Amino acid sequence: MSKKISIFEKVLYGSGDIGLNAMYTLFSSYVLYFYTDVIGMNAAIIGSVILASKIFDGISDLIAGQWIDTHKGKGGHCIPILMKWSIPLVVTSVLVFLVPDTSIAVRVLFAFVTYNLFNTVMYTFVGLAHNTLASYATDDSVARSQMLCYKMLFAAATQMVMANAILPLVELFGGQKSQGAWVKASLVFSLAGLVFLYLNAFFVKERVDNEAQPENILQSVKVAFRNKYWLMTVVIQICCSLQLMFNLSISVYYLQNVVGNLALMGTYVTLSNLPGVIVMIVLPSFLHKMSKRNLALMGTVLCLGAQIVFCAAPNDNIGILLGTALTRGIGFAFIMGLVNAMTGDTIEYGEWKTGVRVQGVLFSAKSVSEKLAQGILTSAFGFFLTAIGYNGLADVQAASAISGIDTFFRFVPLGVYIILIVILIFYRLDREFPSIQKELESRKASKTQ
Numbered sequence: 001m002s003k004k005i006s007i008f009e010k011v012l013y014g015s016g017d018i019g020l021n022a023m024y025t026l027f028s029s030y031v032l033y034f035y036t037d038v039i040g041m042n043a044a045i046i047g048s049v050i051l052a053s054k055i056f057d058g059i060s061d062l063i064a065g066q067w068i069d070t071h072k073g074k075g076g077h078c079i080p081i082l083m084k085w086s087i088p089l090v091v092t093s094v095l096v097f098l099v100p101d102t103s104i105a106v107r108v109l110f111a112f113v114t115y116n117l118f119n120t121v122m123y124t125f126v127g128l129a130h131n132t133l134a135s136y137a138t139d140d141s142v143a144r145s146q147m148l149c150y151k152m153l154f155a156a157a158t159q160m161v162m163a164n165a166i167l168p169l170v171e172l173f174g175g176q177k178s179q180g181a182w183v184k185a186s187l188v189f190s191l192a193g194l195v196f197l198y199l200n201a202f203f204v205k206e207r208v209d210n211e212a213q214p215e216n217i218l219q220s221v222k223v224a225f226r227n228k229y230w231l232m233t234v235v236i237q238i239c240c241s242l243q244l245m246f247n248l249s250i251s252v253y254y255l256q257n258v259v260g261n262l263a264l265m266g267t268y269v270t271l272s273n274l275p276g277v278i279v280m281i282v283l284p285s286f287l288h289k290m291s292k293r294n295l296a297l298m299g300t301v302l303c304l305g306a307q308i309v310f311c312a313a314p315n316d317n318i319g320i321l322l323g324t325a326l327t328r329g330i331g332f333a334f335i336m337g338l339v340n341a342m343t344g345d346t347i348e349y350g351e352w353k354t355g356v357r358v359q360g361v362l363f364s365a366k367s368v369s370e371k372l373a374q375g376i377l378t379s380a381f382g383f384f385l386t387a388i389g390y391n392g393l394a395d396v397q398a399a400s401a402i403s404g405i406d407t408f409f410r411f412v413p414l415g416v417y418i419i420l421i422v423i424l425i426f427y428r429l430d431r432e433f434p435s436i437q438k439e440l441e442s443r444k445a446s447k448t449q
């Protein structure tokens with residue numbers, strides 16, 4: 001087993017998500033709104049662009065995961081990527097908002113290219129390198145889980161801060177309908193995030209290496225699909241990602257058009273994420289006492305109960321809107337805080353079952369499914385907006401558009417929580433993990449004799 005990691009390094013690793021979320025929260029929360037309501041592009045066209053981009057994004061995840069697992073530079077497998085790719089990530093994050101005021105075809109092409117430069121190439125490589133870094137820093141399940149919990153702590157905290165800071169900063173730079181204001185805001189947040197990515201590159205150390213590498217991506221994916229618990233964590237991550245889209249992106253349309261007060265966005269996301277910050281602080285101490293599966297299941301049941309209450313309430317009841325957001329936030333913190341740790345445990349399970357330790361590809365192949373699901377939901381929502389008569393440049397939306405957004409926001413998450421509960425009931429790796437790790441250590445010891 002690898003050398004123990006200090007609490008300082010665990011927390012510092014987690015702070016890398018400040019860097020990632022400083023850029024990605026603005027992108028994930030407001031890029032669709034920016035395209036439809038700031039520069040007036042058609043929602044269905046943008047939805048199609050995003051869906052197509054997610055397909056390319058999925059392919060890039062596999063390439064990035066294989067690259068991380070099979071290439072090692074100064075500092076290890078992940079650190080060189082953080083060192084070399086973080087500045088280009090900042091540049092492409094700003095380019096996304098520099099759509100020229102020209103013909104529809106040119107604007108769509110520009111949106112497609114810049115969206116993919118940022119999300120498909122730069123963010124994929126940098127984000128996956130940081131995500132995988134925990135499994136290269138240690139092979140101790142508890143220490144790795146603690147690192148990933150701190151990562152989710154900083155992710156939740158950053159999303160909360162960003163939700164309260166984005167619109168005020170945009171207003172400071174010229175207002176929500178000013179394209180230049182969005183460009184300046186993206187530059188400010190991206191440069192702030194860059195600091196934390198470089199702190200990780202300089203101070204987090206890789207200590208674990210792969211003893212045997214699969215020969216190619218197809219072989220790596222084949223190994224991944226023989227791992228039943230990894231497949232379960234894929235579904236869990238997809239559900240988490242869909243819920244995040246509702247919290248950070250679709251909520252923009254709900255608050256602006258159904259509630260009629262987009263200024264509530266900061267409060268709504270704060271209540272959704274603040275419990276996550278608190279839970280992530282104490283969650284590492286629970287890992288010695290309760291299984292990840294039981295904690296996640298408990299959180300999911302809480303989310304489902306809160307969503308049922310929200311669905312039954314009138315849409316003008318702000319108290320219930322915010323109260324159920326807080327309750328869901330408490331439950332969702334357990335699920336979101338543990339999903340990467342659960343994926344990390346499947347690395348050892350896969351090595352035990354197949355004899356091949358695949359790390360980057362497990363995280364990247366999971367990310368493929370996650371991003372395809374995000375693309376499908378975004379595209380479906382874009383077409384849905386067009387079908388119900390949504391017009392991003394209109395001062396007041398049609399009644400059919402308001403009713404449609406209300407229904408979509410209330411009832412789709414119910415299905416997400418039900419799927420999560422079913423998957424978690426059948427997830428039993430926590431109880432099997434000690435014997436698996438013991439056998440792996442025995443195999444390694446026998447090889448050295």
